[in-house]
Amino acid sequence: MTALATLYERMLFVRRFEETLLDLFSQGKLVGTTHTYIGQEANGVGVIDHLDPAVDTIFSNHRCHGHYLAFTDDAFGLLSEVMGKATGTCGGKGGSQHLCRGNFYSNGVLGSIVPVATGIALAEKKKGTGAVSTVFLGDGTLGEGVTYESLNMASLWTLPVLFVVENNHYAQSTPVELELAGSIRARAEAFGVETDELDTTDVEEIHAAAGRAVARIRETGAPFWLVLHTYRFSPHSKGDDNRDPAEIEARRERDPLTVAGARLEDDEREAIAVRVEQRLAETVAAAEEAPFAEPEAA
Amino acid sequence: MSAGGHRRCAQVLNEALHEVFAARDDVDLLGEDVLDPYGGAFKVTQGLSDAYPDRVLTTPISEASLFGVAAGMALRGRRPILEIMFGDFVALGFDQIVNGISKFREMYDDQVTVPLVVRTPMGGRRGYGPTHSQSLEKLLLGVPNIVVVAASECHDLRALLVAAVEDERPVFLLENKLMYGRPNRRPEHRHVGEFEVRETGGPYPALTFSATGFSEGSATVVTYGGMLPVVLDAVTELVLEHEIFCEVVALSQLAPPELDPVLESVARTGALVTAEEGTLTGGIGAEIAARVQEAAWSDLRRPVQRVAARDGIVPSARPLEDAMLPSARDVVEAVLVLEAVRS
Numbered sequence: 001m002t003a004l005a006t007l008y009e010r011m012l013f014v015r016r017f018e019e020t021l022l023d024l025f026s027q028g029k030l031v032g033t034t035h036t037y038i039g040q041e042a043n044g045v046g047v048i049d050h051l052d053p054a055v056d057t058i059f060s061n062h063r064c065h066g067h068y069l070a071f072t073d074d075a076f077g078l079l080s081e082v083m084g085k086a087t088g089t090c091g092g093k094g095g096s097q098h099l100c101r102g103n104f105y106s107n108g109v110l111g112s113i114v115p116v117a118t119g120i121a122l123a124e125k126k127k128g129t130g131a132v133s134t135v136f137l138g139d140g141t142l143g144e145g146v147t148y149e150s151l152n153m154a155s156l157w158t159l160p161v162l163f164v165v166e167n168n169h170y171a172q173s174t175p176v177e178l179e180l181a182g183s184i185r186a187r188a189e190a191f192g193v194e195t196d197e198l199d200t201t202d203v204e205e206i207h208a209a210a211g212r213a214v215a216r217i218r219e220t221g222a223p224f225w226l227v228l229h230t231y232r233f234s235p236h237s238k239g240d241d242n243r244d245p246a247e248i249e250a251r252r253e254r255d256p257l258t259v260a261g262a263r264l265e266d267d268e269r270e271a272i273a274v275r276v277e278q279r280l281a282e283t284v285a286a287a288e289e290a291p292f293a294e295p296e297a298a
Numbered sequence: 299m300s301a302g303g304h305r306r307c308a309q310v311l312n313e314a315l316h317e318v319f320a321a322r323d324d325v326d327l328l329g330e331d332v333l334d335p336y337g338g339a340f341k342v343t344q345g346l347s348d349a350y351p352d353r354v355l356t357t358p359i360s361e362a363s364l365f366g367v368a369a370g371m372a373l374r375g376r377r378p379i380l381e382i383m384f385g386d387f388v389a390l391g392f393d394q395i396v397n398g399i400s401k402f403r404e405m406y407d408d409q410v411t412v413p414l415v416v417r418t419p420m421g422g423r424r425g426y427g428p429t430h431s432q433s434l435e436k437l438l439l440g441v442p443n444i445v446v447v448a449a450s451e452c453h454d455l456r457a458l459l460v461a462a463v464e465d466e467r468p469v470f471l472l473e474n475k476l477m478y479g480r481p482n483r484r485p486e487h488r489h490v491g492e493f494e495v496r497e498t499g500g501p502y503p504a505l506t507f508s509a510t511g512f513s514e515g516s517a518t519v520v521t522y523g524g525m526l527p528v529v530l531d532a533v534t535e536l537v538l539e540h541e542i543f544c545e546v547v548a549l550s551q552l553a554p555p556e557l558d559p560v561l562e563s564v565a566r567t568g569a570l571v572t573a574e575e576g577t578l579t580g581g582i583g584a585e586i587a588a589r590v591q592e593a594a595w596s597d598l599r600r601p602v603q604r605v606a607a608r609d610g611i612v613p614s615a616r617p618l619e620d621a622m623l624p625s626a627r628d629v630v631e632a633v634l635v636l637e638a639v640r641s
């Protein structure tokens with residue numbers, strides 16, 4: 001299998017996993033809420049391919065499923081977590097946005113995760129593990145002040161933090177024009193942090209840029225700020241979408257699956273789709289079978 | 299050394315920091331202005347950065363993030379001690395405290411621990427005014443899954459600090475600005491001055507004081523931290539001026555609440571006064587009163603009295619500050635109210 005086919009298969013799995021989540025929601029089989037990554041898959045898949053789950057760490061946010069699957073490949077743990085099952089990655093305690101497995105963490109308060117990822121990098125630096133601490137933030141998180149405190153400390157102390165800013169152009173329902181002043185990139189440059197910026201849904205371009213960023217961090221030990229302009233096709237969470245449908249449709253021409261899929265042979269793409277559907281069906285069946293989380297006996 | 303052969307509390311804490319740094323190389327200290335020769339605003343970290351330059355980190359003034367940085371370090375196997383220069387500044391860290399530090403272990407299903415220590419001084423009576431004088435521990439008391447420990451000048455400060463560093467849970471070790479300069483008056487031959495003292499076991503003990511060998515007592519006064527010397531002055535006055543004998547319980551573990559020594563004392567005295575330096579409403583006294591009446595209603599002959607600061611700011615001018623903060627006189631009057639109810 002080519003590298004592109006592997007990336008495509010991961011993206012397709014994330015996409016189909018989350019479409020399945022939304023279906024299961026409408027069937028009443030999921031609890032709480034969920035924030036899907038549909039449309040942004042090339043970012044997580046492209047970046048995380050450069051990280052070693054045994055060494056590197058990720059701190060993700062409320063929109064964490066794509067990052068989690070790309071890093072851990074633990075679809076059963078995630079699905080059963082979101083279904084409130086005892087077999088969930090956090091035993092049903094965390095739900096969709098509070099995940100932990102190995103070196104992966106996520107939490108649900110915007111900005112909150114950025115200092116923690118900075119502290120992780122400081123600890124790993126002290127331990128001399130060579131780990132890169134990656135934190136995923138979005139345009140909305142740029143409204144939180146601790147983001148800048150963290151940038152300052154990461155630069156000041158030369159910490160191996162990869163800040164990935166996924167600008168999907170909306171903070172919940174608020175368009176970026178109403179929540180963000182100035183330049184996203186220049187924010188980090190002001191702290192003396194190296195940056196790169198891409199406006200693409202091409203997983204190969206993102207993969208290459210992320211590879212350069214991670215390599216720089218491994219070489220210098222210093223932080224890197226990678227800005228990825230993107231778009232989510234799905235609502236913020238489930239039914240809450242006031243965007244112009246024409247805007248969303250126009251963006252679908254740049255669907256990362258379409259862009260990458262066009263470079264694969266038809267039969268390879270179809271074989272991937274079959275594998276993804278089969279794995280997904282097995283995952284759903286297993287998660288449906290799993291026992292629900294129950295309070296411990298007093 | 300200081301009067302009575304006791305070392306000052308800041309010096310005891312400083313030596314304890316040196317001891318834990320020598321004993322464990324996974325301990326780091328972060329805080330503002332902690333480097334030598336300055337050694338911290340209250341000098342508790344003096345000499346530490348000279349001895350351990352790689353493990354003492356002076357930080358930007360970024361408390362809101364520093365709590366998160368410490369949490370990240372603790373998640374990854376370090377044991378950070380975060381010094382917050384004034385307890386008031388803990389307010390900046392509440393998102394990290396409430397939504398991260400206190401949650402990670404339980405919400406990640408016990409896959410992680412967060413063994414960090416936050417050291418910070420609370421308390422007024424130095425004229426520092428509304429934002430540098432508060433006792434905010436009650437805000438921490440309602441946060442699950444953290445340990446809130448109040449040091450007092452009669453506690454084994456070395457043991458408290460060592461226990462906090464060894465604890466797998468997040469520990470807030472609350473110090474006190476006036477305490478730093480006072481002698482660490484540990485019981486000698488089970489006595490502090492005229493008081494006989496009983497000390498509970500465990501990492502964060504309570505001290506119970508009695509001037510009558512635990513044979514006679516009209517009320518129990520439960521307190522902690524910087525209020526302990528105020529309360530000891532009050533109960534001394536009650537003996538000398540009114541011939542009323544009280545037991546005093548000085549807690550160190552405020553949360554999770556550990557009230558056995560209070561219940562034991564109330565079983566002897568039948569009455570309770572709570573004394574705290576923070577503001578009254580929603581305070582620690584309210585929590586203690588609720589728990590004691592649940593557990594020991596039949597022991598209580600009279601309603602629980604609470605002594606605390608007036609609900610308002612801590613003013614800067616000395617007479618105003620004195621009027622706002624709870625005094626020995628307030629404690630005396632609370633006990634006298636109980637006596638009046640009895641007679």
